[in-house]
Amino acid sequence: MKIVKYITTRIILAVVFLFAMNLIYLYTFWKEDVKQHGDVLENLWGVDIHSDAIYFGESSNFHVQEGDSIKHRISYALDSLLPSISIATVDNAGLHAGTYLSLVKNIPKEMNLKFVVVTLNYRSFAANWRYASFENYLAKSALMLEPSFPILNKYMISLKQYDYQSDEDRNAQMKLAWKNEKFTIPNFDYANVIEWDSAMAWHAWLDINPNLTEENLPLASHYIKNFAFNIDTVNNERIEDLNTIVSIANKRGYKLVFNLLGENTIEAEKLVGKELLYLMEKNRSFLVNYFTEKGVIMVDNFYQIPDSCFIDRSWPTEHYNYQGKKIVAENIKKAIEANELHY
């Protein structure tokens, strides 16, 4: 009995201690730790509480082309196009559904938002991104952002209680996914990334495709690794994260806009062929239909950005010049107006 009393009093004391420590932590080290381990939350803190909407984006929002006379973000262009509403921006490189989810959870409850725009990057569903080494940092940020006891979040980070994996492990998982995640393309020999990419690497395609040269062969390989996949609704964690975002938005009464970014389908077809386009289209239509059915406003920019607007020419990205950014902003504006969200 004495032992039970001893342990019980210690547990109660520990809980009291925890509350007090958490409070001290919030006033001392927390902001500095967030800056270091979850800097994206800092952006959310910077948001004007009276904003009508938030635009969550990744590098497509802020990446600029050298020589672009206008260096505005997509979100800024959108804000200009909709003068009656104020749109706040939260962005950072490499963000995806998982990090957006952490951010959405942290939207201050007192904000009276009319809508929330979440950027959907097609490539973020691919193994290439899902198992990128950058994921360690994003997973750490997501834990730092968890709306529980910040001091415990910090300790959990120290205990590596997030999806921490070595670069070697992530690489191995990526390669495994490239091998195991199958896709079916009618009248096509290759059913996974490894097979397709190997055929490419062994120059088999150089003779068949007149657009392929020794120089652009690596780029073609990147296109396969980044775009050739089949979205699996059960195992692809991005879908689960987006579904959770949808349910949080429904619960809090936010109108949700998914901004599916435009891809360089022209380059993809030119370098790899119509088979890759077939897969991309299949995934695009899946995303649009799947989330439209869930009541999300889908802005489909997939085929809307001309080849000339893509900045990066040696790696497939969604970095557009200002003309491309403006197209995205206008498409979002149209969708918002069509759904009468601008009041």
Added chain:
Amino acid sequence: MIFNSIEYILFLPIVFILFYLFRHKFRVFILLAASYYFYISWNPVFIILIILSTLIDFGAGLLLEKTSSNSTRRLLLGISICANLGFLFFFKYFNFALENVNEAMLAVKASYQPIEAWDIILPVGISFYTFQTMSYTIDVFNGKTKAEKNLPYFALYVCFFPQLVAGPIERYNNLLPQFKEKAQLIIQNISHGGRLILYGLFMKMVIADNLGVFVDAVYGDIAGASSLNLLIGSVFYSFQIYCDFHGYTTIAIGSAKLFNVNLSENFRTPYLSSSITEFWRNWHITLTTWFRDYIYYPLGGNRGTLLKWMLAILSVFIVSGLWHGAKWTFIFWGVFHALFVLFEKIVRWDKPSTKVFWKGVKWGVTFTLVTALWVFFRSPDMDAAIWYFKSVASNWNIQGIDLPLEPFILLGLFIVLDVLTRKKNFALLLDNVPSMARGAIYFVLIFLLLSRSATDMNPFIYFQF
């Protein structure tokens, strides 16, 4: 499973509850199962090695006791030692030996085709449990202890989870009788165990890992680090390795305490030593005494000629270096320690001084030497170690790596605590502190543990040995 993990935070209370829920006769099986699980959670395959080692030494002990023929007894001891050292050699030293054979052959014959290194994983804790089981067989051979007849108890002696992977290296006579004693649930044991676990975690996660961030930055960019960076980096490493290993053993001692088991102290404020000899009396005590009892004394200790004694000292430190790792840097580290110990003995430097000034000088010299020698320990190879020393002398005009203030503050706090725990360990020390002050100490330590633990967690340094 490591001590600073969520798995261990859950594992320890579960084992604790199960241990006291069952009657004494079942407790050995609970601890044994827990210990095997603890090891299996790291790598299931290598549990076979521990079981083999257990069976060999258990069998050897029984046969040694039954046999009176000296030659047979020597043969049995030889088999046991060869088996244990064989495992150790294969997993730890095979590739090192191969590498050196290749280099020697290439020096003799340029056309020699080097043999490729094997892909061997070093089983965690092999150096620790191998030495522990070997000490048992040698003790039985020497008649210092009786052979254990109960296999589960002996198996537990080999693999008791708190000290399985990084010590303290326990002797049979100290550890096994404690398992056989019926453990009572005593509040003082829980509180002492809890205090030691807290203090150990603080040392590891708050001090060692935070210092490690800067140490890694310095060792990772010796050319870009200024001389001051390098000097601070080496001092930080001295405390990193101390807090890392001392932290581990303190958690081990605290965990064992929860089961009424008292493990041996492994550290007694070694950085307050005034000579290298004294340092070794206070650093990794259970390994040092192992070397004393099983290498130094059998080689004659200080009873033979001067040359024999010098060779005994040199042998102990070379083996100590090798025990830490299969690299020349460790061997050099050991040799230098041996040379300093010999020098101290010859000029009687290790004789205690009564004057404060000389005490201070001796302490300063000792700390500087120990810190400088850690450079060999930390460097990946001899070239890197030499480059480190050269850079200390030459990088004075380099701007260097930015150093935040926080590690200095944390280190200062630790030094105060370390000095305070010189005579009594942290748990005992707190017994004499008023309860309000004790509460405040807990509060500060837990707060620092939760909020200031390093985020780039490093595995325990001694796991690699």
